[in-house]
Amino acid sequence: MSALTFTLKYQPKQRVDMSPLVCQLLQGKTTQQIAALELQSGKLKLRVDQVFDISGDDTQAIVIKNSFAKLDFIGKELDGGSITVEGDAGAYLAMGMKTGEIKVTGSVGLYAACEMKKGYLEIGGNVGDFLGAALPGNKMGMKGGTILVKGNAGERVGDHLRRGTILIEGNAGDYCGSRMTAGTIAVMGQTGRYLGYAMRRGTLLLWNQPQLSASFNDCGSHTLGFLPLLFNSFKKFNSKFADASVAFNRVQRYAGDMSEMGKAEVLVKIK
């Protein structure tokens, strides 16, 4: 069996809701049936074969080729299997993903991996605001799994994060880790203003000194035994995070946000 491949024929003017094209919904369907599915695009409903050339038959390994930034909801609530996106992806990538694996070679829009439950998401390029966040009004963001971003991330990374790990090789925007309940965010590059705003628990692991609000307290420098274990767990990734040379165990520890519970920590590598 070869991967079920959707090759974009043209770029629709309106955004396209890709949520019907996930492994668990396509399982057991023939190519004809899949071709006849309808995708909402603006106020139009487009047949899948109007938008994509379809080849291959393994519904548990989906490839989307020529993808671009208006393809929203790719891998929504994915429940096993894998999706590979060649190109960019739109908003709500991997929203509510339950398990499985999604890889995107290009850049991704808003709310990627929002309220993700489990699984693995890898983004080759940059990602927009609210990575791993909660939908507006909801109280819990990503609840588990791992996200790896090779480029930069937008604002509000991990807003309301509940559990899971977000690894960012590049920079993160303002409000990184805002309103986090728990979980881990690691940023190798620079971070923006209001880091950890209203953060309750959880860990921000940083390679560079951030601009911290007055509501974070400096708790001194520490050698933390758990850090080598944490870095060990990154070894399996195709990432800078797997490189032994980036690991460290000496950190400056800051506790906050004191305007909230204050049980969260920001760990900054001591150079």
Next chain:
Amino acid sequence: MLIKLTGGQVYDPASGVDGQIQDIYIQDGRIVDMPVGDFKIDKEYDLHGKVVMSGAIDMHTHIGGGKGNIARTLLPEDHRQDPVSRSDITRSGCGHAMPSTFVTGYRYAEMGYTAGFEPAVLPINARQAHMEMGDIPILDKGGYVMLGSDDYLLRMLTAKKDQKAINDYVAWTMNAAKAIGVKVVNPGGINAFKFNQRKLDLDEQNAHYGVTPRDILEVLATAVKELGVKHPLHVHGCNLGVPGNVQTTLDTIQGIGGLPMHLTHIQFHSYGTEGDMKFSSGAAQIAEAVNNNKNITIDVGQVLFGQTVTASGDSMRQHYNHKFASPNKWVVMDIECDAGCGVVPFKYKDQNFVNALQWAIGLETFLLVNDPWRIFLTTDHPNGAPFTSYPHLIRLLMDRSFRNEVLSTIHPEAQKMTTLASITREYTLQEIAIMTRAGAAKLIGLKDRGGLSAGNWADITVYTDNTNRQTMFEKPDYMFKDGELVVVDGKVVHTKWGTTHVVQPDFDPSVETGLKDYFDRYLTMKLGNFKISDDEITEDGRGSITVHPLNGVA
């Protein structure tokens, strides 16, 4: 155009018709007598085997005003989970606990409702409330203006102004805010909250003004009576939700001294402190007091299980309740120094002892109050449950075996604390028609509504009789609003706009002198802008104003 509804079984308590087979004629939006001589029927509906009632009226439902929008903003998930798409005749919308305006109108109509009254129109927000209700299709609407925690009234009381001055202020406010009734919420308590009081009993003084809730209730109930406003003072009493508040409620009933008074969502005010959990039902005592005091009317504010949101002007009690918020987010705020507002999402659970007992207390109240003309079917939408649960509630009232079936599934300790299982009463269709139609129209003082005799506006709902009352009331066969067919088989087939019901009691124009100074000094808008003109409601071509008569005035 002459429409004939033929052979339906008519329940029209307003004229004493109880299930007789009657024909109804409709001409120019109103019900008419059978024309004499030769006449041509343009459209006939065969209603043999169908149940015919006038359109239902919800006399207490939060469908307009700022707190609804706060609830919507607070709960986007409520909207995401319940999208409603547009059709050729209806507009899109969303929302389960706090639906959008258009969806509110459609869903009410699809249950056979033709009017809804917003019970908490804050004078300073009245314009927004009317604009919002102006966007609710099909339904007639109206509002009760909220007084009692406004500084101007409290200042008047502190200054010992006479009743005449207070009557003028109340009448002026009703005119300015286009109201049909007056409501008081936690009398003086919303104000006392701002002076750091966290509870206020009936005879406890406001720390700043030295005024007690009892004083406020007396002057307002007197004002409403003396002005001739038909809807009695609409009271959301002190100590909402506090175990033991049944005593406060009984004291309130006694203390009003025979003046007409409507106690709203009384379920939340009927709690005792007996039992291991120090929470028990006071429904029997309340029902006895209501049965014995003919000046008292009540609506229940029934709790039904599921997710909803509580939206109240009672910032004092909502501040206390915030710790039970589910999901855990809430808003309590002051509104323009005039009153307050609290929005707390709630999930009533049948396996939670308190929630389960609240459910039972509401039903006990329904079943123990004898006179259906003085008790009204509400869930205090959305506070006890969204209005869409009314058909389920009607089934609970009309079907004892169903009621006991549900009772046997709730929290076991709550089952032990209620007498519900032993109550055999089942509501009749006529009693339901009184509670939801004729009685409500009479209570609000609506002329030519709530009845099916000639002269009434043709607001008519037709149901198929079904022993499953929920199914029956969920889906009317037909619903006519002002003689136009708007619902067929529980679906909106045509939309129109309802009217806004108001009263216009007289006042001495010199009342504005003192008010103008007060507005200029303290409030965010000028007196001239505060008053809502008729044009603001009618100029879009779809709204209209219907003025209803006062007592003692023809």
